[in-house]
Amino acid sequence: MILVIGGTGTTGRLVAAKLAAAGRQARVASRRASAEGVRFDWYDRGTHDTALDGATGLYLIAPLGDADPASTMLPFLDLARRAGVRRAVLLSSSAIDAGTPGLGEVQAQLGEMITDLLGRPVRHRAVDEDALTAYHEAHGLAPDYARFLAGLDTAVAAGSEDRVTTTVADVTGRPARTFRDFCRDRLAGAPCAADA
Structure with a gap:
């Protein structure tokens, strides 16, 4: 099963729909749980285990509004690895080189x-x-x-x-x-x- 973080958002809902159309099981995770998904909040670690239960893959968006999300995301990714996740896809930008920012x-x-x-x-x-x-x-x-x-x-x-x-x-x-x-x-x- 693939956990789609931000699964009700602009890209996440499209990813979840494509996965469903391809016959892949996806769990939609968002700050507000929906009928199709689970509640997930980057800053509430109590939501992480339930979201990850049974997941083998992840689609990730960084925590919104966080200029340096590593301190929040890296512990989650470590937890995901220990829970059995073997593949993760991160929505990012090639404008962001390691250690530098970058649109006009x-x-x-x-x-x-x-x-x-x-x-x-x-x-x-x-x-x-x-x-x-x-x-x-x-x-x-x-x-x-x-x-x-x-x-x-x-x-x-x-x-x-x-x-x-x-x-x-x-x-x-x-x-x-x-x-x-x-x-x-x-x-x-x-x-x-x-x-x-």
Whole structure:
């Protein structure tokens, strides 16, 4: 059985659905237990054993809002290993090198692409790292995590993501699609400016 942490979230629910469609047993774990899953909270170790019971694989997202999640995640991963988990997949970013943070120009390009596909304006408004940190803090993020996220934008703007890899094909067995193709598929039927 595969434990999907964050299983009701954006990526976790998709992973759980794909596993179910492939005939694989998945346990959805989230901060609020649902009919299909169990309660799991990174900061409540009392939820870990129940979530891990019978799991042989994990899909993980880091604790939200934690700039340095290792102190929370590593003890859990050790517990998971002792409980019989043999494989773990972590949702992460290639913008995050060991010990360093890293998003900005990419967002502007994505805004232009979505504008083109929808036929109505979607704009990216660039802000500097200090302003973005302040924005995140004003919306409830801890100062160190706010600075970390803003630093990711700065790193991407400086070119940290300027590369092509074979990861998608290696993992899925299918070639990667462009973001434009992804949006075209996902935004099919979305109201365009001409429809308004």
